[in-house]
Each structure stands twice: as C-alpha cells, then as structure tokens.
Amino acid sequence: xxxxxxxxxxxxxxxxxxxxxxxxxxxxxxxxxxxxxxxxxxxxxxxxxxxxxxxxxxxxxxxxxxxxxxxxxxxxxxxxxxxxxxxxxxxxxxxxxxxxxxxxxxxxxxxxxxxxxxxxxxxxxxxxxxxxxxxxxxxxxxxxxxxxxxxxxxxxxxxxxxxxxxxxxxxxxxxxxxxxxxxxxxxxxxxxxxxxxxxxxxxxxxxxxxxxxxxxxxxxxxxxxxxxxxxxxxxxxxxxxxxxxxxxxxxxxxxxxxxxxxxxxxxxxxxxxxxxxxxxxxxxxxxxxxx
Amino acid sequence: xxxxxxxxxxxxxxxxxxxxxxxxxxxxxxxxxxxxxxxxxxxxxxxxxxxxxxxxxxxxxxxxxxxxxxxxxxxxxxxxxxxxxxxxxxxxxxxxxxxxxxxxxxxxxxxxxxxxxxxxxxxxxxxxxxxxxxxxxxxxxxxxxxxxxxxxxxxxxxxxxxxxxxxxxxxxxxxxxxxxxxxxxxxxxxxxxxxxxxxxxxxxxxxxxxxxxxxxxxxxxxxxxxxxxxxxxxxxxxxxxxxxxxxxxxxxxxxxxxxxxxxxxxxxxxxxxxxxxxxxxxxxxxxxxxxxxxxxxxxxxxxxxxxxxxxxxxxxxxxxxxx
Numbered sequence: 058x059x060x061x062x063x064x065x066x067x068x069x070x071x072x073x074x075x076x077x078x079x080x081x082x083x084x085x086x087x088x089x090x091x092x093x094x095x096x097x098x099x100x101x102x103x104x105x106x107x108x109x110x111x112x113x114x115x116x117x118x119x120x121x122x123x124x125x126x127x128x129x130x131x132x133x134x135x136x137x138x139x140x141x142x143x144x145x146x147x148x149x150x151x152x153x154x155x156x157x158x159x160x161x162x163x164x165x166x167x168x169x170x171x172x173x174x175x176x177x178x179x180x181x182x183x184x185x186x187x188x189x190x191x192x193x194x195x196x197x198x199x200x201x202x203x204x205x206x207x208x209x210x211x212x213x214x215x216x217x218x219x220x221x222x223x224x225x226x227x228x229x230x231x232x233x234x235x236x237x238x239x240x241x242x243x244x245x246x247x248x249x250x251x252x253x254x255x256x257x258x259x260x261x262x263x264x265x266x267x268x269x270x271x272x273x274x275x276x277x278x279x280x281x282x283x284x285x286x287x288x289x290x291x292x293x294x295x296x297x298x299x300x301x302x303x304x305x306x307x308x309x310x311x312x313x314x315x316x317x318x319x320x321x322x323x324x325x326x327x328x329x330x331x332x333x334x335x336x337x338x339x340x341x342x343x344x345x346x347x348x
Numbered sequence: 349x350x351x352x353x354x355x356x357x358x359x360x361x362x363x364x365x366x367x368x369x370x371x372x373x374x375x376x377x378x379x380x381x382x383x384x385x386x387x388x389x390x391x392x393x394x395x396x397x398x399x400x401x402x403x404x405x406x407x408x409x410x411x412x413x414x415x416x417x418x419x420x421x422x423x424x425x426x427x428x429x430x431x432x433x434x435x436x437x438x439x440x441x442x443x444x445x446x447x448x449x450x451x452x453x454x455x456x457x458x459x460x461x462x463x464x465x466x467x468x469x470x471x472x473x474x475x476x477x478x479x480x481x482x483x484x485x486x487x488x489x490x491x492x493x494x495x496x497x498x499x500x501x502x503x504x505x506x507x508x509x510x511x512x513x514x515x516x517x518x519x520x521x522x523x524x525x526x527x528x529x530x531x532x533x534x535x536x537x538x539x540x541x542x543x544x545x546x547x548x549x550x551x552x553x554x555x556x557x558x559x560x561x562x563x564x565x566x567x568x569x570x571x572x573x574x575x576x577x578x579x580x581x582x583x584x585x586x587x588x589x590x591x592x593x594x595x596x597x598x599x600x601x602x603x604x605x606x607x608x609x610x611x612x613x614x615x616x617x618x619x620x621x622x623x624x625x626x627x628x629x630x631x632x633x634x635x636x637x638x639x640x641x642x643x644x645x646x647x648x649x650x651x652x653x654x655x656x657x658x659x660x661x662x663x664x665x666x667x668x669x670x671x
Contacts, residue, residue: 063532065594066624067652071533078580078589105372105592107616108580112592114371117656122649206590208374208615211483215590222579229582247618248580249590254374255483274473274485285474285485286373 058082060089060133062126067117070125073110078248082109083205083217084141084327087291091143092132100125106290108205108215108249141327147201147293147345149319150252153304154178154194154265158239163263169233177262181228181245194298196226197264200338202250204292212254212272212286216294219330219338226250230260241267243296268299268307269318279314287318293325295342321345349417349466349501353493354448355410359558362468362487362499363461365398366611367476374615375485377595378478381559381610381634382459384663385423388513389463391670392420392440394505399467400477402493405459405558406637408451409493413443418465418507424457424521424635439512457521457635465504480612482560517666521635524550527608528629528647528655533597534588534620542571543622546606546644553640554605559612562633563605564642570603570622582618590618596625598644608633628655 058081061073072089075082090106093113100120105112115125155178167173172180182193202216209215218225230246235258238244242253244261251261254272270278271287281287299307310316321344330337363386366379380386380403387397402409408426420440421428428435429450435441443449451460470477470488479487488497535543549567556563572585580589586602593599593609599619600606608625610633625633626647636642647655 064530064624064649065533065621066530066596066626067649067656068627069594069597069624071592071594073591075578076581076589077578102368103371105615107591109589110591112594114368114594117653118660122653206592206616207372208592209590209617210614211374211480211485213374217580247582247590257482272483274483274490286370286375288373290372 062130064122065112067122068114070113070115070122070129071110072112072129075109078109078217079222080203080217080219080327083203085136086111087143088136088139088141089132092136092139093129096128096132098125098128105208106206107208108217143291143325144322145291145293145325146320146322147295147341149295149297149345150267150269151299151303151307152198152243152265152267152296153299153301155190156266156304159242159263159266162235162237162239165237166231166235169231169235171229171232178264181226181262181264184228185226193226196224197250198296198298201341202294202296204288204290204294205249207286207288207290210255210257212288214252214271214288214292214294216250217248218250219293220334228262231262234258234260238263239266241270243267268304268311269316270311278311279316280318293323293341295345319345350414351464351499351501352412352414353409353495353497353499354412356493356495356497357404357409358407360402360404360409360493361479361481362400362470362493363403363478364400364476366478367474367486370474371615375474375480375483376611376613376615378480378486378612379476380461382423382461382631384519384631384666385459385461387663388438388518388666388670389420389422389461390467391667392422392438392511392513393418393463393465394507395463395465395467397667399463400470401464401468402462403459404462406454408460409462410448410450412448413445415445417443417501418504418509419443419449420463421460422513423460425455426460427452436512438518440507440509442509458637459634464501465507466502469500469502482612511670513666514669517662517669519631519662521632523637524641524643525632525636526643526645527632528626528652529598529623529644530626530649530652531623531646533594533623535622537572537585537620538622539571539573546570546622547646551606551642551644553636553638553642555638557636557638559610561607561609561613562636563607565605567606570600572603586620587618588620590616592616593621594624596627596630597621598623598625610634626652626655628652628659
C-alpha cells in the first residue's frame with residue numbers, strides 16, 4: 058500500500074498509510090515517523106504518529122511545502138525496504154475490571170447506551186459472541202496491545218490489540234457521549250481500547266479502571282517525575298486483571314511513592330510476530346516477568 | 349510585584365506563545381488565540397513579545413496593582429478604565445500602586461490581552477506559561493484565574509507610557525468574517541457539489557466556541573460519497589480511523605456542523621476533515637463572537653503562503669513601530 062499525502066493548511070503535512078486499521082498500517086506509520094525523526098529535516102517542528110496515519114508540522118518559512126513532501130516521500134521509499142523491526146518496551150497495566158466507579162458512572166448514563174438493560178461489559182461480550190463478561194475480560198487481557206497513538210487529550214493512549222482481524226474486539230461508542238468518565242478508566246470504542254488520562258467527557262464503553270496514574274502535570278508520581286506523560290506511541294501494553302484489594306494496595310503504593318510500573322525493553326519484529334502470533338505474544342509476556 | 353484579582357471575568361487565563369513539541373502526546377501548543385495582539389501588547393510595555401499576558405474572553409477582569417506598573421491592552425474593543433477613568437487601547441498605560449484596572453462591556457471582537465511590564469511570572473510548564481485547562485497544566489495553578497488570586501509579575505525592563513501602535517498596524521476584527529481555507533485531508537469523502545456548497549454557504553459562529561474549537565451553524569448539511577466503512581473507522585459516513593488533527597482543520601461530525609480546531613485542540617480523533625484554515629487567518633478566529641456571519645474562502649497553497657508572508661510583513665512593521 059502506498060501513502061496518501063495531503064497538506065493541512067500551510068503548516069501540516071498529513072499522511073495516511075491506509076484508510077483501514079491494521080498492524081501493518083500502524084507499523085508503517087510508526088517506522089516512518091521514527092525515520093523522519095532520525096533524519097532531522099530542517100523546518101520540521103512536530104512529528105505525530107497516529108493509528109494508520111501520521112502528521113508532520115513544519116515551518117514553511119524554513120522548508121517549502123513541496124520540499125517537505127519530496128523529503129517524506131523519499132523516506133517512504135527507504136522505509137518500505139527497511140526491516141520491520143522496532144525497539145520499544147512492554148508495560149504491564151493492572152486493571153480492576155467491573156470496578157464500582159465506572160459501574161456507578163455507566164448506570165448514570167444508561168439512556169445514552171445501545172443496551173440500557175446491560176452493563177458495558179455485558180453488552181461488549183454479547184456483540185462479540187463471547188460466552189460472558191469473564192470470557193470478554195480474558196480476551197481483553199489475554200493478548201497484548203500496541204499503543205498506536207497518544208493523544209486526543211494529554212497523555213491518553215489509543216491501543217490496538219495484537220491479534221488477527223477476526224479476533225479483534227469491536228464495540229461501538231455510546232450513542233451519545235457521556236459528560237463524565239472517571240480518571241484512569243479503561244475504555245473501548247471501535248477496535249481501540251484507551252485509558253482516560255483525565256476525568257471528563259467520553260464516548261467509549263467502560264470496562265474497568267487502573268490504579269496506575271499515566272498523566273501527572275504536577276509530576277509528583279515517582280515514575281512521572283522526569284516526564285509527566287507515561288505512554289509513547291509504539292509501547293506494548295499487557296493488561297493484568299486485579300481485584301479490589303490489589304487495586305487499593307497499588308493505589309496506596311503510588312501515593313507513598315513506592316509503586317514501580319513493570320516494564321522491559323524489547324525488540325519487536327513484525328515478520329516473526331506474523332509467523333506465530335500467540336507464541337510471539339506469550340514470549341513478550343514472558344519478558345515482562347523477567348523471562 | 350503582585351497583581352490581585354478582584355474579579356476574574358468570564359474565563360481569563362495566562363497565555364504566551366504556547367508550548368510546541370508535545371502534540372504527539374496530546375498536549376496542544378496552546379497560547380494566545382490572537383498571537384498578533386499578544387505580541388503587540390508585550391512590545392508596547394517593553395516585554396519580550398512572547399511574555400505571558402492575561403487573555404480574557406467576552407468580559408474583562410478587575411485587577412489591583414500593589415506597585416506602580418506599566419500595562420497595555422490590545423485585541424477586542426472593550427472600554428479600559430484605570431481607577432474609573434477611561435483609557436486608550438493599544439497604548440502603554442501607567443497604573444499607580446494601589447490602582448485598579450477594570451473594563452466596560454465588549455464592543456467588538458472577543459478576546460483582550462493585558463500585558464504587564466515584566467510579564468506574568470508563573471512557573472513554566474514544558475517551556476511555556478500558557479494555561480492548558482483540560483490538562484491542569486501551566487498558567488496560574490493550571491486553571492483560569494479566580495477572585496483572590498495573587499499573580500506574580502516579573503522585573504520590568506525600560507518602559508515608556510503613552511507609546512501607542514498606529515491604527516494601520518492593528519488587525520481589526522471583521523463581521524461578516526472571511527476565513528481562507530486550503531481544502532484537502534479527507535475532502536474526497538464529500539460529493540463534489542457538496543464541498544462546493546460548503547464554500548458558497550454563509551455560516552454563523554455557534555455558541556460552542558472556545559479555545560479548543562469553534563463550531564459553525566447555518567450552512568447546508570454535507571453529503572458524502574458512498575463507501576463500505578474501512579475496518580476500525582466506525583459506521584457513520586463522517587468517521588475515519590482516528591487520526592491526527594491539524595490546528596485549524598475543519599471537521600464536520602455527521603456532516604452537519606463544522607468545527608475548526610484552535611490552539612487548545614484535541615490532537616486527534618475519528619471525524620473526517622475537509623480542509624484547514626490557513627495560518628495567516630488563525631488569529632482572526634479568536635476574535636469572532638457567537639453569531640458572526642462567516643464564509644469560507646477556498647485558496648491554494650500559493651495563496652496561503654502569500655497571506656503568510658503578508659502577515660509576517662505586518663508583524664515586522666509592528667516591531668519597527670514599537671522598537
């Protein structure tokens with residue numbers, strides 16, 4: 058597939074790798090944006106990867122729009138030939154599924170939902186033809202997710218599950234967006250999961266909550282002192298279901314500055330992944346636990 | 349020096365020229381919506397042109413100055429009073445220790461910029477003092493100013509009261525407004541006549557218009573080209589696989605009400621965009637009131653770059669006039 062290029066006004070070059078979401082499209086966006094970062098083109102001011110596309114902000118007083126286009130197209134040619142390998146990290150995110158806080162919120166906004174008689178998880182399990190909430194949680198936490206985009210609001214990760222298309226969990230957004238979502242809610246819309254970095258409006262289905270802060274503008278959280286945003290595009294996330302006691306324990310540890318997120322640096326190879334998806338994912342999970 | 353907030357106005361925030369470099373993490377550039385007005389206000393009081401000012405929308409704040417100060421107010425037309433006496437805008441003004449700055453009702457435009465010699469000296473967050481309210485980041489405690497706040501002000505440089513910016517160098521806010529747009533991005537999702545209609549119709553600024561984006565009403569609903577929804581995009585014809593949003597891009601959820609994203613933009617989402625307001629016209633949006641009749645004017649890249657050069661030229665003349 059070849060990229061589609063379009064200018065967003067006189068300061069942005071918008072690049073669509075594919076109009077459909079796929080790991081290949083995301084991978085192309087990620088490897089091209091990292092090649093563009095390495096090439097240090099004068100006049101490029103921001104490089105923003107997204108799910109199946111990306112955006113370059115440039116200063117047209119430094120580089121002409123036609124010249125930036127030519128540079129990026131040359132990089133497209135080069136990366137098509139490059140090996141589909143990235144260095145990234147695997148992070149384990151503890152999730153309290155079916156927690157009381159998102160439950161309270163989803164009950165408040167039931168009239169905006171497709172299925173007011175069911176919870177978001179019950180509905181998601183049913184329309185994905187899974188046996189029940191337990192099976193849905195197993196599918197959601199069973200295979201890792203790529204952070205395919207960080208944004209919408211500060212530090213919010215969009216995640217795409219590292220499974221074949223037939224196994225992708227798909228759930229529509231609420232019929233009308235809610236005016237409230239608890240901070241650190243694990244949500245899902247379309248084929249993407251997300252973690253709400255701040256409290257606020259939202260339209261994604263709500264499945265649970267993580268006790269682990271991912272955005273801290275005051276930088277008081279021990280692991281966010283160097284930088285206030287936790288996630289980066291390309292991170293691999295593994296959700297681990299936890300119960301109320303462990304949730305409260307982690308919350309206390311975060312408060313006391315004792316909590317350390319579990320993460321490991323890894324090299325991801327798309328070809329190896331494609332050969333044996335489940336085996337590759339199991340290996341990634343092994344790495345998280347120091348395997 | 350400290351300035352006390354007697355009355356904050358409607359939504360008054362500390363803003364400078366923003367924090368570029370973090371949009372890939374969802375943190376927008378932010379900063380003054382009307383950059384030209386902020387630069388002018390700063391130059392009038394002898395500040396660096398990117399120093400932090402107060403941006404007030406629709407309604408001015410009331411401030412009390414603990415020490416002597418030099419200030420300037422630019423942007424929207426709103427009567428300016430120091431200790432009750434009306435003062436000129438776009439002019440360096442003296443406020444005595446204990447003096448009060450207040451404002452009358454808005455006449456034209458939407459946002460005023462209050463520069464104080466020395467600049468508002470809140471701590472920088474990611475290289476900027478701009479307030480990003482959604483992220484509780486920057487500005488005064490990450491929020492709009494409130495009654496009783498004490499705003500720190502830096503050390504003033506050389507100031508000269510009475511200095512004023514000639515009228516020809518101010519950018520007046522026009523109603524009806526014209527905004528120049530470079531079509532593109534996902535414009536191909538629209539039927540050709542429908543895209544043409546977008547540029548023919550007169551729109552009006554809706555009440556949902558803030559630092560994040562401006563919504564418009566009144567034009568014909570847009571018609572889409574039929575398609576099979578791409579995997580991951582969603583079923584509405586206006587949906588796309590969530591992508592980045594350029595500053596100034598125009599999205600039209602469900603084809604009904606266009607939204608122009610401004611400097612506190614969400615960094616991405618799942619709605620198609622038909623084009624982008626050119627950089628030279630971004631400042632104008634920040635001075636538009638609800639109900640302002642607006643037409644969108646289609647331009648090509650050459651015209652966008654010429655407009656950009658014209659704006660840079662105006663900025664240079666402003667700098668020379670205030671050097």
